[in-house]
Amino acid sequence: MTSVGSSIGSSLGIGSGIDTGALVSNLVSAVRDPKQKVITDRQSLNSARISALGSASSSLDTFADALNSLLAGTGYSGTPLSNDPSIASVSLLPGGEITGLPAQLRVQQLASAQTLASTPVSGATASSTVGLGTLTLKVGTGADVPIEITSANNSYTGLAKAINDANAGVTATVITDNQGTRLVIKGATGEANNFTLTNATGDADLAKFAWDGTDSGTMKKLATAQDSIIQLDGVEQRYSSNTIDTAIPNMRIDLNKAAPGTDVSLTKSEPTTSMRDLMVEFVNAYNTLMKGLNTASAAGADSSTSGVLAGDPAVRDMKRQLSQMTSAGMATTGAYKTLSEIGVSTNRDGTLKLDTALLDKAIAANPTAITQMLNPAVSKATNPGLAGLMDGVRDRIQVKDGSLASAQAKYAKLGESLTEQLEKLDTQMANYQTQLTAVYSKMESRLTAMKATQSYLEQQIAAWNSSSDS
Template sequence: MAIESITKTLGSGSGIDISALVTSLVEAQTATKAAQLTAKSDTLTAQISAASSLKSAINSFDTALKSLIRGGSVSTQPTSSNTSLLKVSVLSGASAAGLSAQVEVRQLASGQVANTATVADKSAAIGQGTLTLTFGQTSVVDGEMTAFAAGPGTPVNITIDSSNSSLQGVADAINAKKAGVTASILTDSTGSRLVLKSATGASQGFTLTAAETPGQEGLSALAVGVGATGTTIGSAAQDSIVAIDGVPVRRAVNSIPDIIPGIRLDLVAASVGTKINIGNEAPTAALQTAVGDVVDTYNELYAQLKTATDPITGPLRQDSAAKAMLRSLADLSTRTLVSGGVAGSPKSLSEIGVSTNRDGTLTLNTGRLTNAMLSYPDSIEAMFKMGAGLSAQLSSIAVSASSTIYGLGASESRYTKAKTAITEQQTKATEAAEVLRTRMTRQFASMDSAVAAYKSTQTFIENQVKAWNSDS
């Protein structure tokens, strides 16, 4: 008889609620173990959550500090007295401290731009043959190339056949070579024309010569060079010219990273005779804000860590990685962040007004920080250098905490593995309880059936006795 059928008839013989009895007996035998497994699972869940949260928090702290430093707001920045002509910025890892120079933007770098006469249909065949692109230095007067000196590079040949003999096909063929000239089609009410543009720099001038296929002439209309009549040069290739403290310097580009060490010059416009002063500006206000933000973030993280490692209620109270992280953070304010510097300059957060309270949190003395900023701005700025100072110390703590060998990463993995094992035990315990329930149900069903048979026999005998008594 199926279990479902048995449970429907249980108790019909004995009058006992056998289903409830079996449930009570099964729960009595399995409840303790189930409660133990649930408690272990809950503990592991809390440990996994705490380890993951702490690991995320320290990495977020580290990332936020790196982003702040990378943004440049906490380092001395270069300044320009005329940003409409010249913009300046500091290169990664460099410093603008002590920067002072006078710059004159005499000429912007440009590329050569040439355009052909218009054609009515850019898809119509022009001609076939070979176009040859040669780079070098040019002289241009009133849109015409008057001289050309080829450079050392190898000329680039571009085959034009029936598959690409249109104006659009020629543009696509030139671009496919990726030789340093970009081709485009400019269309207006008069028709379409081929526009060719090179990179900036005097050496990026170019000629485009045509060797035509007999019977398929027409490519010569696209020629660019000395004596070419079908094209016009709208812009000549030239270098930029800047004078640094009166000394002229040429470059092939308008964004120049290698004239003033650590500083990039971005030329915006030329103005011969206009002197632009470049200097530097210390990030006093930004550094004060940064120190305050570090203290606030530290206190949030420290409070979270203390809660997780509380000796009575903390889920990570026995976790060695969490305790190691707590110890590392506890002495962060007293660690040496910079070396060298002038005599008496601060080298740790504690020396610029960051003190540790009895409960392990930090407090910022803004007055002391202000005095330190006035006396030793370079030292405090050095504490916020990428890959050094506070960033290096915090990164070290974050890396250790995230380690999957000995850090919170390893703890999280260990707790997760243990919880998986507990889940498997819970599944097995549930299956064992169901087996026990089935066995006890069958046993009580058999007992109930026997009781029912006894009652039936009893009823028969009682009826016989009554019949005998009535006959007599």
């Protein structure tokens, strides 16, 4: 679409011969371009700073998360082993170190659940009636639970649902096969979870589903509720489940079959990765992070040679927090308490240096103390371990009102301000173009009038000259 200024300039140019549209455009550009460049240059720098801070924070997260994941693996903690998983399998529980191994386990008896079943009724279906009235369900030493059957739920399905809806710890199902239809009721494993289903006010049909501890012609016990029985290093222990989490600290034992007279050896594999490997990986990853921060905050002779975050207080604080890790206390007891004591020092540029000879000497002298300091079984404030120490640094750097959050908020606000400045400049230049167009339109009108007058005078003078010659 042709602009107003161009249209006016084109039409008026017929009279004056001056391209006022181009003149106005050039004048506006001469005013706009320097101001616009200042704003867009600041926008580019601000965007680069926002991106660099986001990248630094993301790199910090990646480093800390990777360290946590690394130390959580069995490579640094070892893994529990069973020499016969078909009898008992073992696994590591989170939050602590396995103690008490090796141990000898003997599975005398598996835990089981009580199961009752009614006599199959040939020709019956799940919707067949079962009788009316109330049965009483009692699990262990718990309270009596009424199971009511009315005309609304008088069926095998209704009876099973009433038992399940009682939430007493037993599960009822209806089975229909070639023998007919029957009700099966199963409790939870463990001797304490035995149950009875006695007749309270049921009619003769419903009473057939009652069981008070003695089998009848219509209701029988198919399995008995019993505890698992194990011997651990000769000491008998009983549990209501076949999954045992408390016999050995921080280790789960899954009992798979009873094997009286057979001992299962429970042991723990040694860590496949050493604390020396850990420190080498840590220093390398730390230095990658620090070099990135150094590049982003490098000072230069001018903006073209300095980093986008040169002089930024958030980066200075991040580097300061990281640099304190070598001297931070990681334990209150033991032979070693800081990274600097096992060969980690700081270079002038903030990167770390690992004295492997000093580290090897420390590991040889007291490997347990090194492990306890770097990767404790349970991390706590006074003994955070390497992952906990890194998490603490990250939390302080990324705290809600910290320097990083403040810098990010500052740059975000500046970005909004620069956008508003650019929009304001667009409005100002549009107004300026309108003003110039008006001025040059008036000028063009005057020039056209003057040109017409000039033409008239030239014609008159020519006529006068012609008259005098004759």
